[in-house]
Amino acid sequence: MEVSGQHIGHGIREEEEQAISEKLPEILGEFSRERSSLLPILQRIQEAFKFLSPGAIKAVAEYLGLSGSEVYGVATFYNQFRFHPPGRHEIKICMGTACHVKGGDVILENFERRLGIKEGETTPDREYSIERVACVGCCALAPVAVVDDKVIGYMQPSKVEGLFLQFEIQRKIREGQIKTEAS
Amino acid sequence: MVKITVDGKKLETEEHLTVLEACLQNGIFIPNLCFLKTRPHPHASCRLCFVSIEGYDRPITACTERVRDGLVVKTDTPEVRALQRSAFKLLMSLHPCNAKLCPTEKPCLLMRIAKHIGVGINPKPLERINRGLPDFVDFGSLYYVPNRCVLCARCIHTCRSINKRPLLTFAKRGIMTMVAYFSSGNDSEVCSNCNACVDICPVAALLPKSAFINFLEAKETHA
Ligand code: SF4
Ligand code: FES
Ligand code: FES
Numbered sequence: 001m002e003v004s005g006q007h008i009g010h011g012i013r014e015e016e017e018q019a020i021s022e023k024l025p026e027i028l029g030e031f032s033r034e035r036s037s038l039l040p041i042l043q044r045i046q047e048a049f050k051f052l053s054p055g056a057i058k059a060v061a062e063y064l065g066l067s068g069s070e071v072y073g074v075a076t077f078y079n080q081f082r083f084h085p086p087g088r089h090e091i092k093i094c095m096g097t098a099c100h101v102k103g104g105d106v107i108l109e110n111f112e113r114r115l116g117i118k119e120g121e122t123t124p125d126r127e128y129s130i131e132r133v134a135c136v137g138c139c140a141l142a143p144v145a146v147v148d149d150k151v152i153g154y155m156q157p158s159k160v161e162g163l164f165l166q167f168e169i170q171r172k173i174r175e176g177q178i179k180t181e182a183s
Numbered sequence: 184m185v186k187i188t189v190d191g192k193k194l195e196t197e198e199h200l201t202v203l204e205a206c207l208q209n210g211i212f213i214p215n216l217c218f219l220k221t222r223p224h225p226h227a228s229c230r231l232c233f234v235s236i237e238g239y240d241r242p243i244t245a246c247t248e249r250v251r252d253g254l255v256v257k258t259d260t261p262e263v264r265a266l267q268r269s270a271f272k273l274l275m276s277l278h279p280c281n282a283k284l285c286p287t288e289k290p291c292l293l294m295r296i297a298k299h300i301g302v303g304i305n306p307k308p309l310e311r312i313n314r315g316l317p318d319f320v321d322f323g324s325l326y327y328v329p330n331r332c333v334l335c336a337r338c339i340h341t342c343r344s345i346n347k348r349p350l351l352t353f354a355k356r357g358i359m360t361m362v363a364y365f366s367s368g369n370d371s372e373v374c375s376n377c378n379a380c381v382d383i384c385p386v387a388a389l390l391p392k393s394a395f396i397n398f399l400e401a402k403e404t405h406a
Binding site for chain 1 (some may be wrong): 201315342346347348349350351352353354355356364365366367368372
């Protein structure tokens with residue numbers, strides 16, 4: 001039996017919300033307090049912070065005199081908004097028509113299972129985030145994943161493992177657990 | 184009063200009623216999930232309440248049509264049934280029926296509708312779609328059961344009519360649409376546990392936590 005929270009904002013640290021809330025008044029001030037400002041404000045906030053935190057949604061609601069749930073409902077309607085900070089590695093799985101036909105959902109499921117998160121979420125260590133995107137424009141290579149802005153065509157479950165192996169090595173180098181000759 | 188004819192029966196009803204209400208008040212069942220009297224405009228989203236009315240070239244939803252003198256209504260023409268069946272099957276393709284674990288009183292509304300329109304309580308010949316949604320979503324004092332929800336929006340409307348700052352909303356879209364709970368946490372936006380949403384839900388997709396726990400325990404002792 002799976003009980004879940006609201007799929008929003010888990011793992012966001014207090015100091016992050018704090019930092020966002022300090023910058024918000026200035027951003028909000030650029031817009032008039034009308035309902036029609038709602039989408040432009042959300043876009044602007046996402047541009048500034050890469051995602052919409054629960055605190056930001058509340059602040060927008062307050063500013064426009066709406067209820068938080070209204071803002072949340074509108075924001076989740078659009079695929080362009082994220083509710084989790086992106087990971088160091090951003091994994092985007094194409095779910096366009098061609099990729100869908102070629103089993104894009106299997107690839108997505110592979111990543112989700114490997115990382116223990118769902119699309120739209122970020123791993124607790126902030127290393128990886130998964131997103132589904134619409135056609136990225138290279139249907140001939142379907143199914144396609146875009147990892148850190150690099151297109152990977154003919155995606156297969158076996159390629160998923162290879163990718164993570166590479167990332168884990170990079171991480172160890174970064175954290176100094178593996179020394180490289182070059183320096 | 185207004186005189187109308189439904190399935191050959193002559194009825195006298197109050198003015199300003201919808202055809203749906205007039206029929207229900209007179210003991211004539213028309214399948215419906217999303218109608219709520221308190222709504223200024225019918226939501227008309229469940230597409231189950233179709234009837235055919237003389238003078239119209241195709242069936243229309245009974246919840247959007249008001250009664251007027253001389254209206255001749257049929258509730259069971261083949262066209263009406265065909266539309267109701269497809270709407271119902273689409274609904275069932277997102278509603279895995281698990282009667283043993285569902286706290287609704289049996290037969291539940293969906294079972295009654297299925298029987299009324301002469302189909303089984305399954306999506307056949309459509310496929311069952313697994314949206315990968317969680318079994319339960321924590322709404323604070325409630326649990327929400329997305330796979331049970333028929334997206335009638337009755338809870339959302341009810342919460343809106345009670346609270347100036349409502350707490351329920353639809354989130355996401357398309358087949359991923361679900362009801363969500365979001366509170367800003369300030370005083371003007373708190374759930375007062377009025378349970379109005381729980382009471383209005385036609386399919387027990389919202390449950391107070393206490394009731395839910397009792398229900399699970401009862402199931403376990405029976406199992
Ligand atoms: S939770 Fe119940 S009342 Fe609310 S939309 Fe779903 S089925 Fe309708
Ligand atoms: S559908 Fe995936 S690249 Fe076009
Ligand atoms: S009751 Fe008329 S469409 Fe749902």
